[in-house]
Amino acid sequence: MGTVMNFDRAVLDVRRMGEADRLTVLSGTPVIELMENAGRAVASEIERRWAVRPVVVLCGPGNNGGDGFVVGRLLAAAGWPVRIALLGSLDCLKGEARHHAQLWRGNVEPLAPSVLGGAELVVDAIFGAGLSRALEGPAEETMSAAAQRSLPIVAVDVPSGLMGDTGEALGAVAAALTVTFFRKKPGHLLLPGRMLCGELVVADIGTPPAVLEQIIPDTFENAPELWISDLPQPDDAGNKYTRGHALISGGYPITGAARLAARAAARAGAGLVTIAVPEVALPIYAAALTCIMVQPLAAPDDFVRLLEDRRFSALLIGPGSGAGDDTRARALAMLASGRPTLLDADAITAFQSDPTTLDRAINGPCVLTPHDGEFLRLFDLKGDKLTRTRAASRRSGAIIILKGSDTVITSPDGRIIINSNAPPTLATAGSGDVLSGIVLGLLAQGMNTFLAAAAAVWLHGAAAAEFGPGLIAEDLPDLLPVVFRKLSTTG
Numbered sequence: 001m002g003t004v005m006n007f008d009r010a011v012l013d014v015r016r017m018g019e020a021d022r023l024t025v026l027s028g029t030p031v032i033e034l035m036e037n038a039g040r041a042v043a044s045e046i047e048r049r050w051a052v053r054p055v056v057v058l059c060g061p062g063n064n065g066g067d068g069f070v071v072g073r074l075l076a077a078a079g080w081p082v083r084i085a086l087l088g089s090l091d092c093l094k095g096e097a098r099h100h101a102q103l104w105r106g107n108v109e110p111l112a113p114s115v116l117g118g119a120e121l122v123v124d125a126i127f128g129a130g131l132s133r134a135l136e137g138p139a140e141e142t143m144s145a146a147a148q149r150s151l152p153i154v155a156v157d158v159p160s161g162l163m164g165d166t167g168e169a170l171g172a173v174a175a176a177l178t179v180t181f182f183r184k185k186p187g188h189l190l191l192p193g194r195m196l197c198g199e200l201v202v203a204d205i206g207t208p209p210a211v212l213e214q215i216i217p218d219t220f221e222n223a224p225e226l227w228i229s230d231l232p233q234p235d236d237a238g239n240k241y242t243r244g245h246a247l248i249s250g251g252y253p254i255t256g257a258a259r260l261a262a263r264a265a266a267r268a269g270a271g272l273v274t275i276a277v278p279e280v281a282l283p284i285y286a287a288a289l290t291c292i293m294v295q296p297l298a299a300p301d302d303f304v305r306l307l308e309d310r311r312f313s314a315l316l317i318g319p320g321s322g323a324g325d326d327t328r329a330r331a332l333a334m335l336a337s338g339r340p341t342l343l344d345a346d347a348i349t350a351f352q353s354d355p356t357t358l359d360r361a362i363n364g365p366c367v368l369t370p371h372d373g374e375f376l377r378l379f380d381l382k383g384d385k386l387t388r389t390r391a392a393s394r395r396s397g398a399i400i401i402l403k404g405s406d407t408v409i410t411s412p413d414g415r416i417i418i419n420s421n422a423p424p425t426l427a428t429a430g431s432g433d434v435l436s437g438i439v440l441g442l443l444a445q446g447m448n449t450f451l452a453a454a455a456a457v458w459l460h461g462a463a464a465a466e467f468g469p470g471l472i473a474e475d476l477p478d479l480l481p482v483v484f485r486k487l488s489t490t491g
Contacts, residue, residue: 006225007209010217011418012183014130014164020182023211031096034205035063039070039100041203042123042156042179046071047078049177050152053120054081058111058142059101060126060160061088066097067156068125069104076106084108085115087126087139111138113145121154122146124175128157129164129185135171147173154179158187159196166384167193167406174198182207189221189418190385191406219386222409222419224487227455231487232269232445241311243271244444248437249303249317249330250294252281257319257345259285260430260473261437262292265316267477268441268456276306303330307337314443318344318369319433325350332361340365340443343398344436345374352377359396365449366398369436375402386416399453401439403432409453417454421461430473435460437477459483 012020025031046055057072059065069084076082086093086101086108093101101108109115116122124146126139135143143160146153153175158164161172167190178197180188181204187193188200220226235242246265250258258275265273272293277285279296286294297303307315315334321327328350334341341364348370351358355378370378379392385408393400393410400410405427407419438459442452463479464471 005217005220005415006223007212007217009220009223009226010183010212011186011189011219011221012215012217013186013219016215016217017129017164017182017185019215020207020211023214024207027208027211029206031063032099034207035066035096035100036070037205038067038156038181038203040074041181041205042067042071042154043074043078045177045179045201045203046075046121046123046154050121052078052080054083054118055121055123056083056085056115056119057123058115058126059084059086060139061086061092061097062128063097064125064128064156065093066100068123069097069100071123071125071156072106073100073104082106083115083119085111085142087111111142113142116142116145116149116151119151122151123154123156124160125156126160129162129187131161131163133170135161140171143171143173152176155197157181158185158193162187162193162196166386167191168384169193169196172196177201179203181205184221186219186386186418189406189420191404194406194420218414219416219418222417222421222454222458224458226417227451228487230448230451231455232442232447234269240271243269244313244441244446245272245274245311246270246440246444247306247312247315248273248275248319248440249321249327249334250275250277250281250285251320251322251346252278252284254320254322255281255284255288257430257433258321259288259292260433260477261316261319261440262289263477264434264437264480265441265444266291267480268438268459270314270441270444273441274312276303304333307333312339313446314340314342314440316342316344316436316440318342318347319436321346323349332357335361335364335366338364340367340449342367342369342436342440342443344369344432348374349377355379362397365443366396367401367439367443367449367453368396368398369401369403369432369439371403371432375400390414390416399449401435401453401457403435407457409450409457411450415450419454419457419461421458421465423461423464425467425469425471426461426464428472431460431464431476434473434476438480
């Protein structure tokens with residue numbers, strides 16, 4: 001399945017998390033102990049953040065409810081006023097959840113909005129990440145009432161009603177704190193789930209990290225640990241040519257997008273960047289760019305002849321190029337060259353009437369960077385975000401960066417990286433063009449295509465975070481040196 005990635009950043013779906021629990025039990029840690037450790041972790045995080053106050057613990061009929069009984073027992077032992085409410089009856093509890101419920105010496109009330117009376121903190125241990133249906137009945141009514149009263153909620157594993165594999169919210173309400181165990185789940189990172197989890201803590205409950213070697217995760221949270229060892233570094237013996245030469249197809253009359261991409265490619269480390277532009281646009285590009293070379297194209301075949309120069313090490317088309325036949329033809333020529341090629345924006349839309357032509361043309365390193373609308377123009381696929389992007393990447397053979405607040409990067413071999421560091425200030429015109437330029441700059445230097453895509457998305461988010469409010473796309477390229485400097489000092 002390609003290179004095994006850093007397991008510290010692994011993200012486990014519900015099935016893999018269940019397998020991790022099973023392997024942990026086989027290694028000698030019983031479920032009763034895991035449940036005790038989980039409840040202890042939640043209670044500890046609560047005590048770290050809040051002073052003693054009345055708390056109600058809402059328990060469900062499964063193992064999540066068992067965790068809740070542990071939380072209630074430990075908080076009560078520490079002097080907290082605790083009430084426990086259960087969805088269903090004690091007689092319906094089984095196994096380890098029943099064991100921990102029997103250790104609770106207080107009353108167990110029926111789960112209903114009335115149990116919130118006098119509470120100043122709510123522990124949501126009704127349902128965990130494995131729930132596959134919407135909240136209903138007393139569970140939905142009670143969580144809605146807690147939200148309406150603005151009570152701080154601590155969720156065990158996930159807020160009840162949040163789908164662990166997709167981030168879909170089916171009745172879930174926002175928590176102030178979510179405590180999950182061993183590794184994050186996709187629902188903690190994908191929207192809207194990420195917005196509902198509040199502060200997210202991943203607690204160690206005794207699951208051996210070695211179980212991941214048997215599970216072999218295929219989903220990861222984006223972070224420098226995944227790609228920093230592959231990030232290109234200037235060589236003392238190198239020169240501008242050894243650092244790669246990026247070529248961008250520039251558009252007209254829209255010229256700003258390609259210029260943003262070019263500056264970002266240069267800031268990302270490409271030794272040379274050239275924009276090939278219609279001859280009529282030469283004065284505009286030349287006046288606005290200094291370290292970027294501008295190549296005018298006078299005849300229709302000039303672009304194909306330009307590609308014959310093997311010194312170009314990575315190629316980009318799409319920003320401001322228009323979605324017509326010329327863009328389509330240039331994209332196909334780039335792909336036919338066999339060099340790393342990135343298609344963005346208009347170059348994606350140019351294939352919307354015949355996506356199979358694009359699929360057939362992708363035979364080498366290729367990155368597609370669609371937003372949701374552009375993705376739908378190429379891929380008529382159903383399912384959640386991870387399922388759709390995996391299928392699209394497998395079908396096309398391209399690395400796909402599906403852009404958004406929860407950008408995902410997918411590889412044809414099935415690996416996915418979920419990005420979580422993008423601030424909302426990135427929702428500004430031109431920021432996607434800058435992202436394409438960063439990817440291009442890393443590809444031009446020979447970085448692995450999948451890792452270059454992941455690194456660029458993270459660098460893009462980190463640069464935006466450096467600037468803060470008021471960000472516009474022009475700010476982003478010049479913030480990259482600050483991000484690179486911090487990466488070099490933190491290892």
